[in-house]
Amino acid sequence: MFVTKRLRSQWSSLLNLPLYVKHYNVAVVGGGSEMGQVACMLLRGEPNITKLTIHDTLPYITGTIMDISHIPSEPKIKGFTGDTNLYKAIEDADIILATGGICETPGIPNKDIFLTNTTFIKNFAKAVSGLRHIPFVGIATEPINTLVPIAAEIMRCSGDLSLNKLFGITGIDALRAQTLYATKCNLNANNCTVHVIGGHSEKTMVPLLSQAMPLVNLDQALIQELTMKIRSGDEIITDAKNGHGPALANAYGVLLFTRAILRALDGKLTPVHAYVENNDFGTSFFSGLVYVDKNGAGEMARYTNLSEFECDLLEESINSLRIAIDSSKKVVEVDH
CATH class of the missing domain: 3.90.110.10 (Lactate dehydrogenase/glycoside hydrolase, family 4, C-terminal)
Incomplete structure (x- = not known):
């Protein structure tokens, strides 16, 4: 039943400058969060991303977008604010990354954090479900074990039955x-x-x-x-x-996930650590x-x-x- 596959290092080809051929559009939803800002800064330096779109509902997101745009690099920066503009932010993306919500924070009960992040993912998944063609979707918002299945259920109810482009980012x-x-x-x-x-x-x-x-x-x-x-x-x-949680390391994980998907979009079979729909291990999702x-x-x-x-x-x-x-x-x- 089990097939053993070993790699010298699952990250070795992704830690260096990626070997992409085409250029792609990447959208970061929740780009104003601590993890989202770092992820956007890292993605800003990727030469094969043609356009980097940043969306959030936070009041300072406009300043965040301006801040990142001052870094000279290849991607064109575009920003959107507010729930009503979420669809516009993602409609032409090849990869959509969910980095919003809030991390474990002093003074905020875990229940409130969960409710906030659940609401974020619900709105995110509904917007993605409205797209004509489902792009690659990576969710880094916690708790991934629960939020990725929530997104999957919403997307499935909207007609996407395969869900093979939905990933929880666990790198x-x-x-x-x-x-x-x-x-x-x-x-x-x-x-x-x-x-x-x-x-x-x-x-x-x-x-x-x-x-x-x-x-x-x-x-x-x-x-x-x-x-x-x-x-x-x-x-x-x-x-x-x-x-305050490990936003820096998580953002780096988002970068490596994005690099892996960019390689896959170029036609290269690429390994990536992720939490996906999989029934082979006794549960419907597995990492x-x-x-x-x-x-x-x-x-x-x-x-x-x-x-x-x-x-x-x-x-x-x-x-x-x-x-x-x-x-x-x-x-x-x-x-x-």
Whole structure:
């Protein structure tokens, strides 16, 4: 049943200047958020993006757009504000990125954050569903485990049954695992690969240290310690930043996701870590290394010889994912 696919490094071709052929339009919805601003700045430097469109409802978004436009680079900058202009901002995009909503913030209850981000994704998905042709869509707004299925349900209700161009952007999980593994093993991080499967939360991430490249034999205590650090990375950074989340690393993940999709649009089969609709692992959505071409997501990498520890984590992950996905369906049902 399982097909093992290994790569020297899933990011090696994406960390350097991308080899694109054509030029494309990219829209960032929620470009005024902390993560959105950094993502826009990084994307501003991509020479093969013809137009970078930035949308938000925040009052200072006009200044953000002006700020980014002062960076001399190839993409033409266009900005839109307000809910009524959301469709205009995305109607001709090849890639649409959702970076809006709010991160875990001191003084704001988690329930309020969830409601705010859910509303953002609902409006976002409804606008995308109204497009004549569905472009590639990447969602970086948290919690990805729940919000991507919400977007999928809304898009499916509007007639898009394939959803093979809808992705939750989870590259930060693999990047973090790669870096922490390299540090622990005294290796060059650029030469390491650690795949992370399952979901995109502390309880659902499963770092496959048994599949790491190059493989270093770690004792069980070190494996458990390293796994804990990888899974709780968001919390560790948020505590260190006095309640503000890892917007910088997440924005870098958005950049690498965009580079991967640009390569796919050029006709190159490209690997990308993402949370996608996939029924092969016991739940309807799953995160891992997925192979993407110009038509969307294809086969997801699978693995043999997982350790007993990883199998236990995976079982717990699938149970937690089922709960998150079921809750997303209930959220959408309330609107109907």
